Amino acid sequence: MNEIGLIGLAVMGQNLALNIARKGYSVSVFNRTPEKAQEFMQNKVKDEQIKPYYDIKSFVESLKRPRKIILMVKAGKPVDDVIQELLPYLDKGDLIIDGGNSYFKDTSRRIKELEEKGILYLGMGVSGGEAGALHGPSLMPGGTQDAYEMVKDVLLKIAAQTEAGPCCTYVGNDSAGHFVKMVHNGIEYAIMQAIAEVYDVLRKVLKLSPEEIGEIFEKWNNGELNSFLMEISYKIMKYKDKETGKYLVDLILDEAEQKGTGKWTSQTSLDLGIPTPSLNLAVEARSLSFFKEERVQLAKRVTKIYPEIDIDKEKIIKDLENALLFSVFASFSQGLWVISEASKVFEYNIDLSEVLRIWKGGCIIRAKILDFLRDIIKENKENVNLLNSEKALSFLMDKIDSIKYITNLAKDFYLPTLVLNSSLDYFLSMIEENLPANLIQAQRDFFGAHTYRRIDKEGIFHTEWEAE
Ligand SMILES: NC(=O)c1ccc[n+]([C@@H]2O[C@H](COP(=O)([O-])OP(=O)(O)OC[C@H]3O[C@@H](n4cnc5c(N)ncnc54)[C@H](OP(=O)(O)O)[C@@H]3O)[C@@H](O)[C@H]2O)c1
Numbered sequence: 001m002n003e004i005g006l007i008g009l010a011v012m013g014q015n016l017a018l019n020i021a022r023k024g025y026s027v028s029v030f031n032r033t034p035e036k037a038q039e040f041m042q043n044k045v046k047d048e049q050i051k052p053y054y055d056i057k058s059f060v061e062s063l064k065r066p067r068k069i070i071l072m073v074k075a076g077k078p079v080d081d082v083i084q085e086l087l088p089y090l091d092k093g094d095l096i097i098d099g100g101n102s103y104f105k106d107t108s109r110r111i112k113e114l115e116e117k118g119i120l121y122l123g124m125g126v127s128g129g130e131a132g133a134l135h136g137p138s139l140m141p142g143g144t145q146d147a148y149e150m151v152k153d154v155l156l157k158i159a160a161q162t163e164a165g166p167c168c169t170y171v172g173n174d175s176a177g178h179f180v181k182m183v184h185n186g187i188e189y190a191i192m193q194a195i196a197e198v199y200d201v202l203r204k205v206l207k208l209s210p211e212e213i214g215e216i217f218e219k220w221n222n223g224e225l226n227s228f229l230m231e232i233s234y235k236i237m238k239y240k241d242k243e244t245g246k247y248l249v250d251l252i253l254d255e256a257e258q259k260g261t262g263k264w265t266s267q268t269s270l271d272l273g274i275p276t277p278s279l280n281l282a283v284e285a286r287s288l289s290f291f292k293e294e295r296v297q298l299a300k301r302v303t304k305i306y307p308e309i310d311i312d313k314e315k316i317i318k319d320l321e322n323a324l325l326f327s328v329f330a331s332f333s334q335g336l337w338v339i340s341e342a343s344k345v346f347e348y349n350i351d352l353s354e355v356l357r358i359w360k361g362g363c364i365i366r367a368k369i370l371d372f373l374r375d376i377i378k379e380n381k382e383n384v385n386l387l388n389s390e391k392a393l394s395f396l397m398d399k400i401d402s403i404k405y406i407t408n409l410a411k412d413f414y415l416p417t418l419v420l421n422s423s424l425d426y427f428l429s430m431i432e433e434n435l436p437a438n439l440i441q442a443q444r445d446f447f448g449a450h451t452y453r454r455i456d457k458e459g460i461f462h463t464e465w466e467a468e
Contacts, residue, residue, distance in 0.1 A: 013072030015133035021048035092118030125181020127363035136160030138363030142177025160362025186265025227367030322402030
């Protein structure tokens with residue numbers, strides 16, 4: 001009898017199965033298309049205790065009770081389909097762990113539906129891609145504490161290990177794990193886009209080659225910007241296409257795809273009423289990129305008059321580094337604010353400091369700056385908006401001239417910098433005592449009698465604007 005079952009042998013499932021087996025657990029695997037399971041067994045599995053099954057019944061029967069089954073299938077309907085297939089063979093007390101990028105509301109529904117049948121369920125965010133799954137991902141499990149206790153040991157062993165402990169913790173109740181993973185992806189979108197915008201300034205304003213940009217990114221990666229995304233970006237810059245000998249990045253079509261987690265983060269933030277402009281604009285930037293044909297046509301129809309200015313290369317590079325740090329901080333800050341609000345609204349009971357700790361290794365947004373963010377949160381556990389900290393304010397104020405300069409420079413060169421702009425505007429909004437929302441309120445009252453409040457007296461007011 002095997003200790004763990006895993007369904008879904010695409011890239012993530014294969015690597016996670018190998019990781020679990022290499023930590024000394026016996027694993028039963030199943031995949032809808034049997035050829036893929038065969039291929040996996042032939043090409044990837046060596047001495048690991050992994051056994052394939054070709055029908056669900058014998059797969060389930062091969063597992064020790066209470067059974068622990070990890071799903072690594074495509075998010076959405078496939079997860080429901082697999083659960084339905086499993087149900088006839090499961091017993092009360094068995095546990096299903098959904099390790100895919102499921103929408104958190106689906107996870108809440110599944111937890112409830114399965115609880116009624118006596119089946120335990122964990123919604124677990126898994127970050128780190130293929131390599132993370134194999135060598136140690138960041139794991140974000142949520143659900144009941146009882147369910148977590150059943151697989152705690154194995155999860156702690158297979159997760160990435162850092163000096164701050166294994167990158168896995170019990171994230172919180174209900175769909176907390178998938179919620180945190182969703183926001184993790186929203187932050188990931190924003191940081192990727194901010195790096196891309198900085199790259200655009202380096203290549204179009206400073207006219208640097210990918211190799212030169214790679215050198216700059218590599219240097220940044222040795223400093224405050226040290227992170228997985230910076231590291232892969234410098235490696236991408238230096239990579240030459242085997243076929244043509246050209247820099248591969250120059251040959252890649254500029255249409256950024258998305259699977260939906262970034263969009264869900266924005267939709268959810270809007271529902272919760274928490275501002276996440278950097279995360280939202282990163283989604284918009286991907287949407288804009290998809291209108292390639294229109295962009296090509298429109299670019300031909302306008303004349304761009306470029307400024308004749310002296311380029312201070314060293315200054316621009318330093319300001320770009322600061323602007324990127326500013327934007328990365330703003331993106332994390334917005335994402336953490338959403339998580340803390342959701343924790344209250346959905347009663348997840350999430351410990352933000354723990355979330356930051358488990359993002360330190362294995363995952364796509366692992367970064368040196370996480371230690372700084374943890375310091376800020378430690379100062380005040382209730383500090384849901386990181387900007388409230390003195391440390392955060394001085395960090396951002398130190399860099400504000402750089403991001404102002406870079407966003408203006410980009411505009412002079414007709415370059416969009418949606419995430420850099422929105423990070424700056426987010427901060428400017430948050431440090432502005434009087435926003436022009438007074439006029440918005442007046443307009444709403446003018447056309448819709450929506451009423452307004454006043455700064456000089458208490459009460460709710462309406463004005464007959466034209467009659468007066
Ligand atoms: N790729 C990444 O870097 C990454 C990172 C973190 C999280 N994730 C999440 O992890 C999960 C797995 O990702 P992935 O990239 O490895 O694979 P994927 O392309 O998202 O999903 C493919 C897997 O799902 C199975 N599947 C699809 N529809 C099914 C159905 N109706 N019934 C049963 N099985 C079905 C496929 O089986 P067949 O072989 O039969 O088609 C295959 O095993 C996803 O939720 C993904 O979003 C992915």
